Amino acid sequence: MPNELNKPEYNIPPGMEGTVAITTLDRIYNWGRRYSVWPMFFGLACCAIEMIATAGARFDMARFGMEIMRPSPRQCDLMIVSGTVTKKMLPQVVRLYNQMPEPKYVLSMGACASGGGPFKRGYNVVAGIDKYIPVDVYVPGCPPTPQALLFGLMKIQEKIDNQSIKHVSWYQDQQDEGIPVPVLGPDLIDLRDFPKLMEKEQDKEVQA
Amino acid sequence: MNDQTTVMNKNYQKILERFPHDVQVDEREGYSGLLIEANQLLSIMETLRDEYEYDFLTSVTGVDYLPDEKMEVVYHLFKSTGGSILEVKVQVPRSNPVVPSLVGLYPGASFQEREAWDLLGIRFEGHPNLTRILMWEGFAGHPLRKDWIETFFEGDVKPYEDRWPEGKVSKVETTNPYGKNITYPDGFNPETWIPDSEDLLFQGSTVVKVEQEETGIETEQLVVNLGPQHPSTHGVFRMVATLEGETVLDLEPVMGYLHRNHEKIGERNTFSMNMPYTDRLDYFCSMSNNFGYALTVEKLLGEKYQPPERAQYIRVIMAELTRILNHFMAIGFFLNDLGAYFTPALYAIKERELILDIFEAVAGSRMMCNYYRFGGVVRDLPGGIEEQIRKLVYDRLPRQTDEMDRYLVENEIVIGRSQDVGILTPEQAIAFSAVGPVLRASGVPYDIRRADPYSIYDRFDFDVAVRYHGDVYDRFLIRFDEIRQSIRILQQAIDDLPEGEILANKPAYKFRIPKGESYGRVEGPKGELGYYVVSDGTDNPWRYHVRAPSFINLTGLREMCLGEKVADLVAILGSIDIVLGEVDR
Numbered sequence: 001m002p003n004e005l006n007k008p009e010y011n012i013p014p015g016m017e018g019t020v021a022i023t024t025l026d027r028i029y030n031w032g033r034r035y036s037v038w039p040m041f042f043g044l045a046c047c048a049i050e051m052i053a054t055a056g057a058r059f060d061m062a063r064f065g066m067e068i069m070r071p072s073p074r075q076c077d078l079m080i081v082s083g084t085v086t087k088k089m090l091p092q093v094v095r096l097y098n099q100m101p102e103p104k105y106v107l108s109m110g111a112c113a114s115g116g117g118p119f120k121r122g123y124n125v126v127a128g129i130d131k132y133i134p135v136d137v138y139v140p141g142c143p144p145t146p147q148a149l150l151f152g153l154m155k156i157q158e159k160i161d162n163q164s165i166k167h168v169s170w171y172q173d174q175q176d177e178g179i180p181v182p183v184l185g186p187d188l189i190d191l192r193d194f195p196k197l198m199e200k201e202q203d204k205e206v207q208a
Numbered sequence: 209m210n211d212q213t214t215v216m217n218k219n220y221q222k223i224l225e226r227f228p229h230d231v232q233v234d235e236r237e238g239y240s241g242l243l244i245e246a247n248q249l250l251s252i253m254e255t256l257r258d259e260y261e262y263d264f265l266t267s268v269t270g271v272d273y274l275p276d277e278k279m280e281v282v283y284h285l286f287k288s289t290g291g292s293i294l295e296v297k298v299q300v301p302r303s304n305p306v307v308p309s310l311v312g313l314y315p316g317a318s319f320q321e322r323e324a325w326d327l328l329g330i331r332f333e334g335h336p337n338l339t340r341i342l343m344w345e346g347f348a349g350h351p352l353r354k355d356w357i358e359t360f361f362e363g364d365v366k367p368y369e370d371r372w373p374e375g376k377v378s379k380v381e382t383t384n385p386y387g388k389n390i391t392y393p394d395g396f397n398p399e400t401w402i403p404d405s406e407d408l409l410f411q412g413s414t415v416v417k418v419e420q421e422e423t424g425i426e427t428e429q430l431v432v433n434l435g436p437q438h439p440s441t442h443g444v445f446r447m448v449a450t451l452e453g454e455t456v457l458d459l460e461p462v463m464g465y466l467h468r469n470h471e472k473i474g475e476r477n478t479f480s481m482n483m484p485y486t487d488r489l490d491y492f493c494s495m496s497n498n499f500g501y502a503l504t505v506e507k508l509l510g511e512k513y514q515p516p517e518r519a520q521y522i523r524v525i526m527a528e529l530t531r532i533l534n535h536f537m538a539i540g541f542f543l544n545d546l547g548a549y550f551t552p553a554l555y556a557i558k559e560r561e562l563i564l565d566i567f568e569a570v571a572g573s574r575m576m577c578n579y580y581r582f583g584g585v586v587r588d589l590p591g592g593i594e595e596q597i598r599k600l601v602y603d604r605l606p607r608q609t610d611e612m613d614r615y616l617v618e619n620e621i622v623i624g625r626s627q628d629v630g631i632l633t634p635e636q637a638i639a640f641s642a643v644g645p646v647l648r649a650s651g652v653p654y655d656i657r658r659a660d661p662y663s664i665y666d667r668f669d670f671d672v673a674v675r676y677h678g679d680v681y682d683r684f685l686i687r688f689d690e691i692r693q694s695i696r697i698l699q700q701a702i703d704d705l706p707e708g709e710i711l712a713n714k715p716a717y718k719f720r721i722p723k724g725e726s727y728g729r730v731e732g733p734k735g736e737l738g739y740y741v742v743s744d745g746t747d748n749p750w751r752y753h754v755r756a757p758s759f760i761n762l763t764g765l766r767e768m769c770l771g772e773k774v775a776d777l778v779a780i781l782g783s784i785d786i787v788l789g790e791v792d793r
Binding site for chain 1: 342343344346347348351358359360361362380381385386387388389390391392393396398399401436437438439443444464465466467468469472473476484485488491492550553554557558560561574575576788789792
């Protein structure tokens with residue numbers, strides 16, 4: 001294990017190889033994080049079944065330190081949006097995302113979560129979760145095979161590896177205030193669309 | 209077929225003689241059943257139930273006949289002792305569709321009437337709680353009406369115009385001012401808009417103080433939301449439970465969090481395009497879903513499209529493998545719900561993977577098989593698969609079933625948690641239109657494979673699994689019984705599997721479906737999976753409705769949970785075995 005952490009430019013005194021590592025703070029911090037990404041136990045649709053299959057014996061997510069799926073967002077690092085997000089469910093999804101502590105990652109699993117998939121034209125379907133919450137990794141497929149999901153999870157690990165404490169948003173002074181939770185009205189109301197909505201309303205009045 | 213028709217006509221005759229003025233035979237081309245005047249519906253249905261033994265109302269749905277300016281409510285009635293269908297229809301003017309509610313006679317109609325109100329705007333007079341069920345209160349319009357247009361509307365029916373006109377990709381989002389799947393009705397002003405106050409129940413945990421009449425002691429009633437994000441609701445399902453201490457006083461299931469507009473999309477699709485969508489209804493059992501849809505459309509297509517022998521056997525093999533897969537997972541997740549966190553489920557997933565290997569080999573996909581076609585199946589079994597299935601059904605699966613049985617069935621904790629919990633009596637089960645394992649665990653030996661055989665199920669030797677207590681434990685045990693019966697069917701089917709064609713007709717993308725309606729049903733792993741299809745003679749269905757077993761089994765959930773402890777809610781829900789893709793569609 002120490003060899004994995006070593007920065008090659010520092011020489012370790014002979015006789016101490018394999019027991020001591022000289023490394024950077026970023027490296028050891030990310031090394032710890034990448035092997036303990038806890039996904040949220042949160043299934044939306046068909047893809048959730050393949051997510052569970054990935055946790056099963058044959059594919060075994062535990063090899064990546066991810067076997068502990070937590071149902072509470074407060075204990076999670078990774079939200080796997082596994083399936084079709086409907087308008088009725090979206091407020092809950094956004095709220096769950098807001099409740100997750102930083103550092104947090106989002107993996108959009110499957111065609112529906114990434115862009116609406118076969119149900120894109122449905123009146124109750126959100127055509128892509130990325131219109132509401134930021135997504136780190138997209139995994140295509142309907143549903144993606146467990147192998148594909150594992151590949152996506154490894155991409156999350158790669159992303160973690162490349163982050164630096166100096167720049168990551170959760171150590172900056174300016175804290176993110178979270179995403180406004182959409183409201184269910186005659187149709188889904190995204191509060192960030194408010195100005196545009198009002199503008200349209202005023203245009204109509206002017207025309208009238 | 210002919211025998212059945214004469215029996216049906218005899219039945220009709222009796223009813224017609226009884227009610228000469230209010231009942232007519234539906235004589236539209238390709239239709240069957242009885243047309244009843246709306247004001248006489250209740251009394252006639254009562255007679256049908258009590259005197260003609262049509263006690264099992266499986267499906268209620270509506271059809272919007274826009275050109276005729278009519279709304280039609282279609283009831284599918286069966287006898288719980290077996291036999292074929294009696295269709296009853298009520299037509300009302302489209303401008304003011306009001307139909308008397310059947311909840312008093314058949315409590316199982318409750319959720320389905322709410323669904324018809326939600327999606328089609330048919331008002332059911334006398335329904336105790338006629339609120340939206342799949343969409344939320346306050347949603348604008350009734351989306352399944354033919355003149356209701358969704359945001360990303362491109363045309364009435366598929367296939368749509370070229371997506372790449374002159375080599376440029378056109379995206380449907382660009383046509384929307386918000387770039388999203390959102391429209392607001394005219395005159396909607398977000399500043400003056402007041403949200404429809406959802407019932408206080410649904411706002412979150414609330415405490416109501418109640419003074420007991422007899423003792424004068426003040427107690428607290430607590431309203432608790434389980435879900436929609438909850439590890440043991442099997443997806444995005446929500447139960448609003450009113451508790452006093454640990455006891456459940458009231459329970460309201462809330463669904464629609466996975467309402468993916470299956471039916472609206474299905475009515476825009478061509479007939480064959482719907483096949484892959486049926487995979488995504490009950491995503492454990494895509495093969496059975498395909499089976500039901502294929503049977504329904506084959507009924508409309510007629511004799512020429514009867515699948516050849518080999519295809520019939522392959523269909524049965526795949527459907528029964530699906531049942532085993534589903535029941536293994538149901539058992540695994542049920543134990544999850546009881547608190548045996550994930551170990552039994554992992555055993556179940558292991559067996560599921562072996563069956564999925566077969567599906568992947570024959571259909572190309574693990575979960576979404578899209579394997580059946582009208583008139584057969586899409587491709588033949590690849591080499592070596594027959595041997596693999598044989599090994600599974602003769603060796604591996606019986607052994608693993610016994611192993612699971614040995615670990616779980618006699619387990620003290622399982623028995624303690626589930627015996628005498630969540631009881632559903634046979635009378636209640638029939639009244640609530642419960643189907644599948646839930647019905648049979650209550651002592652009603654109703655299995656469509658026996659009661660109204662389809663495909664080639666009349667050739668196989670198997671028993672209808674039945675248990676008599678109607679509690680959670682019996683609903684758990686009956687899944688073992690059904691796995692064993694399915695293995696019996698599979699052993700016979702794989703031994704008798706003939707050589708030959710697998711498709712009755714040439715492979716085709718488009719089918720000209722004759723005018724008419726058709727209700728096809730199969731005994732899916734979760735119960736009666738029915739499809740109601742109306743064709744107006746074009747390539748696209750005019751109406752496409754799915755009678756989902758999980759959805760209708762939930763009608764009895766409240767009754768099962770009343771008076772139980774809050775910890776049992778999860779066990780009761782687990783024993784019904786719902787899949788949200790099918791509940792919400």
